[in-house]
Amino acid sequence: NAGVTQTPKFRVLKTGQSMTLLCAQDMNHEYMYWYRQDPGMGLRLIHYSVGEGTTAKGEVPDGYNVSRLKKQNFLLGLESAAPSQTSVYFCASGHGNTEAFFGQGTRLTVV
Amino acid sequence: KQEVTQIPAALSVPEGENLVLNCSFTDSAIYNLQWFRQDPGKGLTSLLLIQSSQREQTSGRLNASLDKSSGRSTLYIAASQPGDSATYLCAVTKGAQKLVFGQGTRLTINP
Numbered sequence: 001n002a003g004v005t006q007t008p009k010f011r012v013l014k015t016g017q018s019m020t021l022l023c024a025q026d027m028n029h030e031y032m033y034w035y036r037q038d039p040g041m042g043l044r045l046i047h048y049s050v051g052e053g054t055t056a057k058g059e060v061p062d063g064y065n066v067s068r069l070k071k072q073n074f075l076l077g078l079e080s081a082a083p084s085q086t087s088v089y090f091c092a093s094g095h096g097n098t099e100a101f102f103g104q105g106t107r108l109t110v111v
Numbered sequence: 112k113q114e115v116t117q118i119p120a121a122l123s124v125p126e127g128e129n130l131v132l133n134c135s136f137t138d139s140a141i142y143n144l145q146w147f148r149q150d151p152g153k154g155l156t157s158l159l160l161i162q163s164s165q166r167e168q169t170s171g172r173l174n175a176s177l178d179k180s181s182g183r184s185t186l187y188i189a190a191s192q193p194g195d196s197a198t199y200l201c202a203v204t205k206g207a208q209k210l211v212f213g214q215g216t217r218l219t220i221n222p
Contacts, residue, residue: 031208043200043212058209090154096208097142097162102155 002026006091006103013081013110021076021106023091029101031094032074033058034066036087037105043090049074081110113138115203117213125221126193132186132216134201139179141203145210146175146186149198158199159186191220 004025013019023032033048045058047066055066063085065077074093078085086109094100114137124130134144143162147155159168159175161184167176174187184201198217202210 033209035210040214042214043202043210045209045211048209092155092210094208097204099157099160100145100202100204100208100210101157102147104154 004091004093004101004103006089006106008106009104010107011109013078013108015081015083015110017081018077018079019081019108020078021089021091021108023074023076023093023103025072025074025091025093025101027093027101028071029093029095030071031096031100032068033092033100034064034074034076035090035092036060037090038087046076046089081108083110086110113141113203113205113211115201115211115213117199117201117216119216120214121217121219123219123221124191126191128191129187129189130191130218132188132199132201132218134184134186134213136182136184136203136211138203138205139182141179141205142208144175144177144184144201144203146173146184147200147202149200149215151198155200188218193220193222196220 007022034046035043049068052071089106091103092100145160146158161177172189198215200215202212
């Protein structure tokens with residue numbers, strides 16, 4: 001049982017480049033989330049989805065876009081990367097009022 | 112806005128001791144509270160989930176309590192072991208099950 005899988009695990013981008021982070025879950029969860037984790041700031045919610053075809057903004061959505069075309073996948077896009085987006089990104093999924101399961105993270109560096 | 116605070120930020124104890132980690136939150140209207148463990152460079156692993164109607168949950172040497180009215184939770188670790196060394200995060204949910212995290216307590220168990 002893979003749980004929540006994030007790809008890639010590491011990435012270095014140049015300022016202005018774009019990329020997409022993929023999150024896949026095999027637990028048939030309705031809810032999916034993207035967080036970023038920064039030293040001194042903790043984990044902050046970027047965007048989330050409450051079901052296939054839906055997305056909503058979290059606490060720090062600027063500079064990111066998301067899509068949930070399939071229930072099992074939640075994509076996070078950076079259209080024009082900035083050094084401030086250097087962070088560790090975590091995807092999570094859950095059924096609602098139950099445990100949330102997290103992926104292993106993507107470490108992104110923007111130079 | 113919900114704020115979650117964890118005290119202390121870091122804790123170092125000798126092996127074998129029982130210890131308590133604290134978590135407080137400002138808005139008592141939560142759905143549930145979850146404790147996670149995070150090892151360096153890794154993702155988050157769910158330890159315990161307490162629903163808002165519950166007072167405590169236990170798993171092995173771990174016991175988590177919830178006092179929703181006072182906005183507090185504690186994670187009790189019995190007979191600590193070096194393998195318990197990690198960062199412990201608490202998170203509360205309200206509305207679309209969005210998790211709001213504390214900054215974590217970095218725990219070191221000394222052999």
